[in-house]
Amino acid sequence: MTVTKSSLTKVMHERKSVRKYDENFKIPQQQLEELLVEATSAPSSSNLQPWRFLVIQDEAVKKELRAIANNQEQVETSSAIIAVLGDTKMYENAEAIYTKNFELGYINEATKDLMINNSINLYSQLPQEVLKNIVTFDAGLISMQIMLLAKDMGYDTVPMGGFNKEAFAQRFELADHIVPVILIAIGKAAAPAYNSSRIELEHIAKFI
Template sequence: MTTATKDLYTLMSERKSVRKYDPTFKMTQAELEEILALATSAPSSSNLQSWRFIVFQDEATKKELRAIANDQEQVETASAVIAVIGDSDMYKNVEKIAAQNVAEGHMDENQKNTMINNAMNLYPYAPAELRRNIASFDAGLISMQIMLIAKEKGYDTVPMAGFDMAKFAERFELPEHHHPIALIAIGKAVAPAYGTSRMPVKDIARFI
């Protein structure tokens, strides 16, 4: 980051949901990988990082995806579409994650074993719906980070939940424990987003 980097509040204010993109502008895979890598600093339940991604750049595949996504134009015209997937079997990666925590100096062996034991005593026995809800919650956290990081880098985004999730899972051969949650179009805007209002805090929060 440089001193020219915009502050967080400015980015939050300037990030808008853009639906008109320059179809000739193409982001590189390296740029998209960097955005995803930075976004993984997001918190997740028990640090199990239940998010997965499919990144669509191929023009023919984006055209096919557009049909699954209720014919939303931005799916085809944006530089890429990031599908955010939730993994409800996230606990199966706990040993790998815990070992990496030790290797990077974040915990010792005792803490690693505690993390593994806690996860394996809880998540395998939790109802499938609960694990799916946890994965959806984690996906929401990282999705916002993706959009803010993209804006800081000069790109525009729009999140979409309006797509046929069953058709998506079938077409892109998702395993049973992977659940499509959102699509994020990303690229360069050719028209500004609509301005939107927000309800005042007094109407949405109760302090007790």
């Protein structure tokens, strides 16, 4: 049987981590907004959607950020930097989220009340380190969607975990419950990314 690759598979394989960008190319803010809206279809723990975004387009601010991000060139030359953050107080939005689900007819009232109570009671009691792990995981899920959607729109990206998170939080005056997770450079490639190999499935997967 011949298996035809889907458009999603094509985008997945065409997405590469690009580090050289056309610094004169700027993505319209409306498209960046559309990208983030689409990306929020990602799943999250108890659907609490803890991701927050700081989209940095200003050239002077990007130059400052480059120093915080280990002098990575793409921080300054890409069209924008999408900082993906995690809110460890995401459970405070449980009522609004599940009430909206109820109003849209996705759940009944009993389920709404149950999910609100369960979410608040569970997450509000968790240690900060556990909450950080949860929001970091969820930020990873939406970050991958951002990069795939960007490629589908004709743009290139590279994720960056190597930056001074404490300095970032201080520079952008983040509240204590907002955790910097990853920076994503987005723009038009000025040079192709390197290809990279993958470990064979037999070494990373076991079927039982």
